[in-house]
Amino acid sequence: MFTSEEPTRFGISCLGSRLLAGSQELAHALHEVVDEQNISFVEAARTAGYASQEDLSSVFLKKQNYFSFIELHIEQGPILEQEGIPIGVVTAIAAPASIQVEFEGNGGHAGAVLMSARNDAGLAAAELSLAVEKHVLDSGSIDTVGTVGVMNLHPGAINSIPSKAHIEIDARDIDEERRNVVVNKIYQSAVQIAEKRGVRLSKFKIVNQDPPALSSSMIIKTMEDAAKQLNFDSMRMISRAYHDSLFMARISPMGMIFIPCYRGYSHKPEEFASPENIAKGVKRGSGDFQTAFMAGTKRASSTVGNVGGGGRGRSKQAEQTHEGPREDEETDGRPSRNSPPHFRSPQPPSPPRSVSSRAAIFSSFHPKP
Incomplete structure (x- = not known):
C-alpha cells in the first residue's frame, strides 16, 4: 500500500505513509534529497512515470476521513513464539530518531604517520559508536535502544588512515523525552570527540525525530474481543520497531496485530511466519477476523467499557516493560511502566519448511460510512 517503509534509496523510512499522513516537511525535503548517484527523489519519480505534478502535498489524506x-x-521478536500465543495486540509504537554524523581528518599513510601526529576520523567514529551505547544504557530504561548500523570510512584502504568517516545512528524509545535526551548527549559527545581527536565534525544531521504513537483504546479492546470470539489467545505488546501505522495514526485511529515469527528473526534471510499463524492473523475456520473486528468496533462505538466477549480465548497482558492503556485507566498519553519480563525458556522450534517465505503484511483502511 505504501512505498519505502524501509529507509532504502533516499534514506527516509516510511516515505509513502509519512507523505500520505500530511508531512509538509517531507513534501519540501523530497525536492532536495538525492541518492548516492546524486539523483533527486522527484527526478527518480518522474523517470519512473509517477510524478505528474510538482506539489507533493496533493497526495495528503484528509484527517478523520477514515474510521x-x-x-x-x-512481531519481529521472539515473545509470541516463546509464550505460545498467536495474536499480539499492539498498544503503542516507539519513537524513532535517525542521525547522520561525519568526521573529517587529515588522513595519511598508515606506516609513515606516527600515532601522536594523527587525526583519525575512523577512530572518532568508533569512539562515538561506543558513546551511543553508553548514553542508551545510562538512560536506565530497557525501552531505550541505540544502534550504529552504518559506518563508512574513506578512502577505505588498509594502508591509509581514514580521512573521512560517516556513521548513521538509530535511537528510539517509547518515551519521546527520554529519547531526545539521548540524542542530545550523542551530539555533545560528537563535539567533544572531534575536539579531543583534532578532527572536524562536518555533519551532525537529525534526519527524522518522530513522536511515538498510541493505538486507539477502542481498537485495542475490539481486537481483543475479536480474538476471544475466534478462540485465539492474545497479549498486549509494545512495537519497538516502527511501521507505517506510526504515521497513519496522525490521520486516523490506529491499531496493529502481531503474529509470531520463527525465533523472532527479521531483516535476515531466516525470517519466516508459518501459513497457520498468518491465517490466524486474519481468520480461523469459518470465523473471519475482519468481520469480527468490524462487528466489535460497531459495539465499541456505541458502548463505553467492556466490548463483547464470551469467547474461550484468553487475553494475556504483555509481560513487558510497558502495558498499553486500558479504557478505565488514566494516562498522560504514555503507556504505563512495569518491570522487565521474565520469559519461560522456549523449546527449540522445528526449522521452517521454507525460510525464504516472507510473512504476510496487510494494511486495511476502514472508511467512515
Whole structure:
C-alpha cells in the first residue's frame, strides 16, 4: 500500500505513509534529497512515470476521513513464539530518531604517520559508536535502544588512515523525552570527540525525530474481543520497531496485530511466519477476523467499557516493560511502566519448511460510512 517503509534509496523510512499522513516537511525535503548517484527523489519519480505534478502535498489524506487503520505484521521478536500465543495486540509504537554524523581528518599513510601526529576520523567514529551505547544504557530504561548500523570510512584502504568517516545512528524509545535526551548527549559527545581527536565534525544531521504513537483504546479492546470470539489467545505488546501505522495514526485511529515469527528473526534471510499463524492473523475456520473486528468496533462505538466477549480465548497482558492503556485507566498519553519480563525458556522450534517465505503484511483502511 505504501512505498519505502524501509529507509532504502533516499534514506527516509516510511516515505509513502509519512507523505500520505500530511508531512509538509517531507513534501519540501523530497525536492532536495538525492541518492548516492546524486539523483533527486522527484527526478527518480518522474523517470519512473509517477510524478505528474510538482506539489507533493496533493497526495495528503484528509484527517478523520477514515474510521480506522489496521495493520497486520510479524512481531519481529521472539515473545509470541516463546509464550505460545498467536495474536499480539499492539498498544503503542516507539519513537524513532535517525542521525547522520561525519568526521573529517587529515588522513595519511598508515606506516609513515606516527600515532601522536594523527587525526583519525575512523577512530572518532568508533569512539562515538561506543558513546551511543553508553548514553542508551545510562538512560536506565530497557525501552531505550541505540544502534550504529552504518559506518563508512574513506578512502577505505588498509594502508591509509581514514580521512573521512560517516556513521548513521538509530535511537528510539517509547518515551519521546527520554529519547531526545539521548540524542542530545550523542551530539555533545560528537563535539567533544572531534575536539579531543583534532578532527572536524562536518555533519551532525537529525534526519527524522518522530513522536511515538498510541493505538486507539477502542481498537485495542475490539481486537481483543475479536480474538476471544475466534478462540485465539492474545497479549498486549509494545512495537519497538516502527511501521507505517506510526504515521497513519496522525490521520486516523490506529491499531496493529502481531503474529509470531520463527525465533523472532527479521531483516535476515531466516525470517519466516508459518501459513497457520498468518491465517490466524486474519481468520480461523469459518470465523473471519475482519468481520469480527468490524462487528466489535460497531459495539465499541456505541458502548463505553467492556466490548463483547464470551469467547474461550484468553487475553494475556504483555509481560513487558510497558502495558498499553486500558479504557478505565488514566494516562498522560504514555503507556504505563512495569518491570522487565521474565520469559519461560522456549523449546527449540522445528526449522521452517521454507525460510525464504516472507510473512504476510496487510494494511486495511476502514472508511467512515
